[in-house]
Amino acid sequence: MKGNTVNILVLGKEGVGKTALVVRFLTGRFLTEYAQCDEMAYERSIALDDKQVSLKVIDVGGKNIDKKSGSKESLQKIDGAVVVYSITDRQSFDVAESVVDWLRKERSSCIPIVLLGNKSDLDHARAVSNQKSEDIEWRNTGYMLSECSASSDSEGVTKIFHMLVRKILEKRDTHIKAQRKLSLSHAPLGSPKLIRAHLRRRFSVFTRERTSTM
Numbered sequence: 001m002k003g004n005t006v007n008i009l010v011l012g013k014e015g016v017g018k019t020a021l022v023v024r025f026l027t028g029r030f031l032t033e034y035a036q037c038d039e040m041a042y043e044r045s046i047a048l049d050d051k052q053v054s055l056k057v058i059d060v061g062g063k064n065i066d067k068k069s070g071s072k073e074s075l076q077k078i079d080g081a082v083v084v085y086s087i088t089d090r091q092s093f094d095v096a097e098s099v100v101d102w103l104r105k106e107r108s109s110c111i112p113i114v115l116l117g118n119k120s121d122l123d124h125a126r127a128v129s130n131q132k133s134e135d136i137e138w139r140n141t142g143y144m145l146s147e148c149s150a151s152s153d154s155e156g157v158t159k160i161f162h163m164l165v166r167k168i169l170e171k172r173d174t175h176i177k178a179q180r181k182l183s184l185s186h187a188p189l190g191s192p193k194l195i196r197a198h199l200r201r202r203f204s205v206f207t208r209e210r211t212s213t214m
């Protein structure tokens, strides 16, 4: 079982600020230059809502974005993705949209995706209209639109990654509950599993009744 281990893929066109965002989120710092790599994986344990979460963030170099080969293997193991574009680069938004389509096609189960416009500090050079709705929320298809700035908005970057991790854990929880229910409904009558579940239910009613009369 995966427990609280979460794997996130960060993708997008070259130069949109993927590494800057990941580094900002994991270290709180903004660096202006990075060594270019095809793919970098960062591992970190974070505290979120009283839970300890083991995070693995894979930053796929923008050069790989067309062939997408580097990320294909990682794809089956990931729980969620941040697809980044720069608000100053219209083409990076088109690339990001095609990456979201590709992710949806490649992954049979619908993973949560954030379509994220970076460099919002450069509003004067904006080339993509503002996608950010005031109350950020997950849409039906399991994706979210937002904007932030790796260079000037540490809090905003953290908030977005945290929202994604929460969504992943919530989805996993729902899946586990559904699996449990299914395995119980398939258990043969009188099986130890079914008897145990039945006793647990009875026992909880019994303790509730006792507590309420006290």
Ligand SMILES: Nc1nc2c(ncn2[C@@H]2O[C@H](COP(=O)(O)OP(=O)(O)OP(=O)(O)O)[C@@H](O)[C@H]2O)c(=O)[nH]1
Residues within 6 Å of the ligand: 012, 013, 014, 015, 016, 017, 018, 019, 020, 021, 031, 032, 033, 034, 036, 037, 060, 061, 062, 063, 118, 119, 120, 121, 122, 148, 149, 150, 151, 152
């Ligand atoms: N103004 C501004 N510049 C940014 C921001 N985020 C990143 N940059 C700059 O954009 C450039 C590219 O950032 P990277 O983080 O290397 O971009 P990347 O998407 O990882 O690039 P590749 O690894 O080549 O795919 C750097 O010069 C950063 O300093 C931001 O929020 N605002």
